[in-house]
Amino acid sequence: MRLIVLLICIVMLGGCEREERQLRLDPPIASALDEVKLMPNGISGAPPEVYFALNRPYETNAYNLDQGKRLYSWFGCSTCHADGQGGIGPSFLDGWWYYGPEMVSIFASIRDGRPHGMPAFRDKMTTDEIWQLAGYIQTLGAYSAKTAAPSRNDDKQSRPAENRAPAAILFDQGPTPVHPDQGPTP
Amino acid sequence: MTESVIGPDTRDAELERPLVDAALENTWATASGFWSALATVDHKIIGRRYILTAFAFLALGGVLAILMRLQLARPEARLIGPDRYNQIFTMHGANMMFLFAVPVMEAMAVYLVPLMVGTRNIAFPRLNAFSYWIYLAGGLLLWVSFVLDMGPDVGWFAYVPLSGPQYGAGKRADIWAQMITFTELSALAVAVEIVVTVFKQRAPGMTLDRIPLFVWSMLVTAFLVILAMPSIMVASTSLILDRLVGTHFFNPAEGGDVLLWQHLFWFFGHPEVYIIFLPAVGMVSTLIVTFARRPVFGYLALVMALIATGILSFGLWVHHMFVTGLPRLGESFFTASSMAIAIPAGVQIFCWIATLWDGKPVWKTPLLFVIGFIFTFVIGGLSGVMVASVPFDAQVHDTYFVVAHFHYVLIGGSVFPLIGGIYYWFPKITGRMMSEPVGHWVFGLIFIGFNLTFFPMHILGLQGMPRRIYTYQPDMPWHGLNLFVSASAAVLAAGFLLFFIDALRSARAGLPAGANPWDAPTLEWATSSPPPSFNFARIPVVYGAYPLWEQREALSVADGLRVDRRELVVTSLVAAEPEARESSPRNSIWPLWAAITTTVMLIWSIFSPWAVVWGSIPVAIALIGWFWPKRVPEDEA
Numbered sequence: 001m002r003l004i005v006l007l008i009c010i011v012m013l014g015g016c017e018r019e020e021r022q023l024r025l026d027p028p029i030a031s032a033l034d035e036v037k038l039m040p041n042g043i044s045g046a047p048p049e050v051y052f053a054l055n056r057p058y059e060t061n062a063y064n065l066d067q068g069k070r071l072y073s074w075f076g077c078s079t080c081h082a083d084g085q086g087g088i089g090p091s092f093l094d095g096w097w098y099y100g101p102e103m104v105s106i107f108a109s110i111r112d113g114r115p116h117g118m119p120a121f122r123d124k125m126t127t128d129e130i131w132q133l134a135g136y137i138q139t140l141g142a143y144s145a146k147t148a149a150p151s152r153n154d155d156k157q158s159r160p161a162e163n164r165a166p167a168a169i170l171f172d173q174g175p176t177p178v179h180p181d182q183g184p185t186p
Numbered sequence: 187m188t189e190s191v192i193g194p195d196t197r198d199a200e201l202e203r204p205l206v207d208a209a210l211e212n213t214w215a216t217a218s219g220f221w222s223a224l225a226t227v228d229h230k231i232i233g234r235r236y237i238l239t240a241f242a243f244l245a246l247g248g249v250l251a252i253l254m255r256l257q258l259a260r261p262e263a264r265l266i267g268p269d270r271y272n273q274i275f276t277m278h279g280a281n282m283m284f285l286f287a288v289p290v291m292e293a294m295a296v297y298l299v300p301l302m303v304g305t306r307n308i309a310f311p312r313l314n315a316f317s318y319w320i321y322l323a324g325g326l327l328l329w330v331s332f333v334l335d336m337g338p339d340v341g342w343f344a345y346v347p348l349s350g351p352q353y354g355a356g357k358r359a360d361i362w363a364q365m366i367t368f369t370e371l372s373a374l375a376v377a378v379e380i381v382v383t384v385f386k387q388r389a390p391g392m393t394l395d396r397i398p399l400f401v402w403s404m405l406v407t408a409f410l411v412i413l414a415m416p417s418i419m420v421a422s423t424s425l426i427l428d429r430l431v432g433t434h435f436f437n438p439a440e441g442g443d444v445l446l447w448q449h450l451f452w453f454f455g456h457p458e459v460y461i462i463f464l465p466a467v468g469m470v471s472t473l474i475v476t477f478a479r480r481p482v483f484g485y486l487a488l489v490m491a492l493i494a495t496g497i498l499s500f501g502l503w504v505h506h507m508f509v510t511g512l513p514r515l516g517e518s519f520f521t522a523s524s525m526a527i528a529i530p531a532g533v534q535i536f537c538w539i540a541t542l543w544d545g546k547p548v549w550k551t552p553l554l555f556v557i558g559f560i561f562t563f564v565i566g567g568l569s570g571v572m573v574a575s576v577p578f579d580a581q582v583h584d585t586y587f588v589v590a591h592f593h594y595v596l597i598g599g600s601v602f603p604l605i606g607g608i609y610y611w612f613p614k615i616t617g618r619m620m621s622e623p624v625g626h627w628v629f630g631l632i633f634i635g636f637n638l639t640f641f642p643m644h645i646l647g648l649q650g651m652p653r654r655i656y657t658y659q660p661d662m663p664w665h666g667l668n669l670f671v672s673a674s675a676a677v678l679a680a681g682f683l684l685f686f687i688d689a690l691r692s693a694r695a696g697l698p699a700g701a702n703p704w705d706a707p708t709l710e711w712a713t714s715s716p717p718p719s720f721n722f723a724r725i726p727v728v729y730g731a732y733p734l735w736e737q738r739e740a741l742s743v744a745d746g747l748r749v750d751r752r753e754l755v756v757t758s759l760v761a762a763e764p765e766a767r768e769s770s771p772r773n774s775i776w777p778l779w780a781a782i783t784t785t786v787m788l789i790w791s792i793f794s795p796w797a798v799v800w801g802s803i804p805v806a807i808a809l810i811g812w813f814w815p816k817r818v819p820e821d822e823a
Binding site: 018019020021023062063065066067147148150151152153154155156157160161163164 | 267268269334335336347350351352355356357358428429430431432434436437438439440793794
């Protein structure tokens, strides 16, 4: 009986956070979310404390991931990255992360831009929008499907939907790695 | 029990009456205890559970309605946010349609149809048990998700693309879709049981023209369920497939069709209205006969009207889609067919009025609700004829006018007769009467509260207030009427509260009712209140449509059934001539296990398509247990 109650509690907690819709962030939380501590080379680092206090909402919350997908088209990401398979910009589906697959790295790439053409979006998007987009992009390249991931678009199908884990299917060892220190992420 | 007297193949004709009762009780009764309660297949116990559960969902849905009225009472209210409001109005609609209205009507049928046709249990009683557990699981799925902030938020008809993969974030729309699968599964099961019960288990002599009108209405309803529900199950399954595995049923870019959803939904959704309405019509016909103290005027016309409504109901669905840009000719056709439904409805209304006119009406609470029904349903029908016309519908589509219209039809046309029916059959189900003075108060509060709540919504709709808005600005001309509507909703809620209180009190402390407190003519009143587990000690034999009025001294009965096993009479389809003695299944826990494993599979399949593969293994095991051979010949089973 106690086990059942415990299970129900776990399901309830999981359910609450997976589907909760935070339509507008409190300003103090939003500014705290901006305080990512990056390594000196701009790759990897630590997200702010508040990110963990909120229980990593931008990786597990279905609404945030879905908003991220919408931002992906609204802010023209597909101009360079296409549907995630890449074009002028790198692909998200081939298993390769030039700056690592961590949320902070993706967040920093969007906020601050990267060399060779990735523009900075810090003045164009709010902090939580950048987080939402970062979460979606990480989902795109995930090796196993997330149940919270968005599904296909009402559009021509060019790759499996995010919740079918296209990266795992389309994983591409690629030609020689760009940098000998970087292999395919685990 | 005198075991020595009861051997194998003992017939009721060989025994004295008290011994027959004792032997039948021994054969049919559900033992007390937790596991027996879970394993029972008695249609009365399952019917009671069904009714109670459905009314619990009615109360929950009513709470949601009150929350919405609180939020809308004044402009720019901050009580409920937009996201919660979306969930609340979706839950209110889905809950009332799928968890209350359809199941409660089937629940009444599960309880009453076997009694009214004079048999001992419903056909396929284990399927009946299974259908209740599935219904309960579907209801819990919806409400638990709502509590978890995962409630569906896409409207009760979940139009794509809003509910589709691109715009319906998370699992909210999937939960709606899978709840549909649960409730439709249970509804289909009950429908099959009712058809077989009515066709093959009627008391000897109950020819087609002697079937009680409520049974006729449930028979037509059951056929509507069988023909309409598969459409929505196909639709909801396609939606889940689109969302989970990325099929393209509703994706125009890949050759799918968005409008396909609306067609599939309303091909079910419009007959659904009659699935709710026809049983209520049957209740009205039953109640009017008893309280007008005369046989119904125009039995044949009423039955034909039921069947005509049932057939026409499949030719109307497009009138929900007039603003989707369909061809003009199609729209004109569906306008005509929508207006044609007024003909059988009118025939019924005039038959009831004629019955009352020529009878000597006894103004008890059930009859008051019937009068309330006729009044509100006519208003709802008239606004229905209005919205059946395309130009008018284009103006008021998605406004409060439509909200007013369908509440008039659904509450006026269905809930009023149902409450009247509860007052009427409550003594049969519990053995106790509900309070007559309180009943008058309940009727007054509900009738006045209902009209004051929903009539102004017509005006709000004509003033342009859209449906499904969570708030409105102060400079809109709607706030006065909205405040009035919210205040009236409190009166309506008070009426329902009083009804629930009276029902709970009367179930324990009401005046004892005899077998037939209303001097009603149909067979369910021929047995004690509440009925014994075997319903009838000897199967009645019927010579007219109103057996209890025609044979006042003693009812004719048939004997020759075995008392040492569950046995009932199978009769022919048209003339109800006895054909065979048929065994009726014993209690079994397997329907519950089958329901649990089905539930696991269905909920799991929201999250992974592989659930259909792996989840079907436990379902198969449960079904094997259910149908395990009992090593007795078919005739002896």
